[in-house]
Amino acid sequence: MAEFTIYIGNKNYSSWSLRAWLMLKQTGAAFDEELIPIAQPTSRAEILRYSPSGKVPTLVHGDVTVWESLAIGEYLAEIFPAAKLWPESPSVRAVARAVSHEMHAGFMAMRRHFPMNMRSVFDRDIIPEIQGDLDRITALWRDCRQHYGAGGDFLFGEFGIADAMYAPVVSRFRTFKLPLEGETEAYAKAIEAWPAYQEWQAAARNEPMIVDQWEF
Ligand SMILES: N[C@@H](CCC(=O)N[C@@H](CS)C(=O)NCC(=O)O)C(=O)O
Incomplete structure (x- = not known):
């Protein structure tokens, strides 16, 4: 055991x-x-x-x-x-905690209408309240990658708690065929290539x- x-x-x-x-x-x-x-x-x-x-x-x-x-x-x-599940710098760690808590406490419309279903692909309309969640999520990914992501492929460089919090969102983007581009698509691909994610x-x-x- x-x-x-x-x-x-x-x-x-x-x-x-x-x-x-x-x-x-x-x-x-x-x-x-x-x-x-x-x-x-x-x-x-x-x-x-x-x-x-x-x-x-x-x-x-x-x-x-x-x-x-x-x-x-x-x-x-x-x-x-x-x-190193959190970034080492206190100020960057504060941002990583903020985006992780934002996921934990929010995005209710996306969670309700686009539940995780990893093995499936669906067509489903994006109603305005969901679009707001998706816009905020992709803006957050872009912002983290641009400001804190230089050390690797993840939100704060190396894989950490913030990435674990958004990994199921990457799965939802694929299940519901939601558009990503440039940096956000690259981030989704990095999550999908992560061996632990692939195992799950x-x-x-x-x-x-x-x-x-x-x-x-
Ligand atoms: N806030 C909790 C949420 C946990 C949660 O909602 N878990 C769901 C599964 S994803 C559950 O246990 N549901 C029990 C059930 O519906 O039978 C956390 O972050 O762990």
């Missing part, structure tokens, strides 16, 4: 699980993963056995249980400083479970 266990939802649908899983992968630590199918009559009771919020992801490390994707990232950043995506494609109504 590994030192860490992460409880996750369906790889095809659970965007929050993907985020925390990518953060954990980035530490290089060995971990066990337990997948609890979501949106089933038994899901809540099953998840509550491990997560006090009744939601996945949850990380268990010895006596410590951490739920909420961003809290998991913060915990991992503290115990694995060498993984391959598993999502092979997953048998189907959920009809899914928002987040």
